Amino acid sequence: MFQSQGSQSQMSQSQIKLSAAAYQQHKRLALYINQQISESGGAIPFSEFMQSALYAPGLGYYQSGTHKFGERGDFITAPEMGALFACGLANSITSADLDLGKNLLEIGAGSGQLAADLLCQLEVQNQLPDNYFILEPSASLQSLQYQKISTQAPALVKRVTWLSELPKNFVGIIFANEVVDAIPCELIEKTANGWCYRGVSATESEHTEKDKTETDAPFEKTLEFEWTYAGECDQQALPPILLQQEYSEGYTSEVRPLARGWIKGLASALARGHILLLDYGYPQSEYYHPQRTSGSLKCFSRHHANESPLQLAGLQDITAHVDFTQLAIIASDCELTVSGFTTQAGFLLQNKILEAAEQQINHVDANESTAGRMKLSQQIQKLTAPTQMGELVKVICLSRDCEQVPDGFTLQNQLHRL
Numbered sequence: 001m002f003q004s005q006g007s008q009s010q011m012s013q014s015q016i017k018l019s020a021a022a023y024q025q026h027k028r029l030a031l032y033i034n035q036q037i038s039e040s041g042g043a044i045p046f047s048e049f050m051q052s053a054l055y056a057p058g059l060g061y062y063q064s065g066t067h068k069f070g071e072r073g074d075f076i077t078a079p080e081m082g083a084l085f086a087c088g089l090a091n092s093i094t095s096a097d098l099d100l101g102k103n104l105l106e107i108g109a110g111s112g113q114l115a116a117d118l119l120c121q122l123e124v125q126n127q128l129p130d131n132y133f134i135l136e137p138s139a140s141l142q143s144l145q146y147q148k149i150s151t152q153a154p155a156l157v158k159r160v161t162w163l164s165e166l167p168k169n170f171v172g173i174i175f176a177n178e179v180v181d182a183i184p185c186e187l188i189e190k191t192a193n194g195w196c197y198r199g200v201s202a203t204e205s206e207h208t209e210k211d212k213t214e215t216d217a218p219f220e221k222t223l224e225f226e227w228t229y230a231g232e233c234d235q236q237a238l239p240p241i242l243l244q245q246e247y248s249e250g251y252t253s254e255v256r257p258l259a260r261g262w263i264k265g266l267a268s269a270l271a272r273g274h275i276l277l278l279d280y281g282y283p284q285s286e287y288y289h290p291q292r293t294s295g296s297l298k299c300f301s302r303h304h305a306n307e308s309p310l311q312l313a314g315l316q317d318i319t320a321h322v323d324f325t326q327l328a329i330i331a332s333d334c335e336l337t338v339s340g341f342t343t344q345a346g347f348l349l350q351n352k353i354l355e356a357a358e359q360q361i362n363h364v365d366a367n368e369s370t371a372g373r374m375k376l377s378q379q380i381q382k383l384t385a386p387t388q389m390g391e392l393v394k395v396i397c398l399s400r401d402c403e404q405v406p407d408g409f410t411l412q413n414q415l416h417r418l
Contacts, residue, residue: 026315030202033313037200043229046198047185047257053314054184054318061315079110081383084356084376085114086114086117089276090118090122092406093122098127099171100173101173102131103130103171104132105134105167106134107174107176107266109145110145111148115134117152128156128159132156133162134161134162135162135163135164166265166269170271171271175276176276176279177278178280180281181280182318188238188242188252188254188255189250189251189252190249195238199230205222225311225313227310242288245290253288254296267331272400273400273402276395276396280392283418284323298318299319300317301317322394327396336400337399338396338397338398339402339405340395341394341413342394343412345383345386345391346409347409350407353383357376394414
């Protein structure tokens, strides 16, 4: 997620003015999580907390109907900035085997903006797919995606099919932008007794009169979540690098065991084609560098980042960076070929987004050319600058039974870093 206002702070429920509806959603979710904690004997692993906070039916962040994407939401992803991201992805898709481009599968389509822009761009290139599938479990997001695509590409929405599960024997290209970072992770901490999982417990508290004046909701006794420990880590489940290097006591990071099942599912679905995954992350040697002492876990609400995942359950996004080495190892175990790894900047620049930007500016009205050029320049900066998304977001290509790799992975080839 791109943090448009650049503010990073510790935000609590009492620091954000909540609507009564938002507070009630949060309260119901807190009760739901508390029941899980009670049934588990007083604590749950952080991964279970994150799963419920994001995906609890009807209550989790991605399952409720609140606006999440773009300027009016909590964060901005690359497709929300403009059409250049879709232009780059379209060029990569059309550079592969033409038969593969007939079937596209987007995992977790967010607001639907990427689908709308990508279909429009493929139409311009006369390379429209026969089928554009979207795997999206959230009914509210499916509705948002349909509305976005039918508004911006009304003639093309008939090519889109929403799926509730992965297809079988899929031949084509599967892609996911900023999806893996939302797969629930475990938090681990180096203690005097070795590596331990962090867990979550719950306590009941009362809000003060000051809290009441800063919210529209009628506060009463409510649940608050606290950190605890959830047992020692299974060393066989940890990346070997964590057992080979020295880490200071208190060092915290994340592991994502659920990624194995996720990649395995994609591999089982893919008969022939490519899987393109774009996300914030690092190779393992960087991810678990001894100097990165506090991990990558972040929360996003109203374009502000914070490091308080136990606050505002259901009302903020929770994310952690991706260990791309882990994804590569899992893919190899699933008999996929790791055919490309690069930065978002390298991927998009090789796929000619600068040329796409120049073509766009040539079609802007002369009276708006200065403003249009400025907007495109800012978009390119955000997408490709090393300090923004350019180096922080990586792209990996996993392939099955394909000789040709989609364009985007040779300008800044970083396979050796995995």
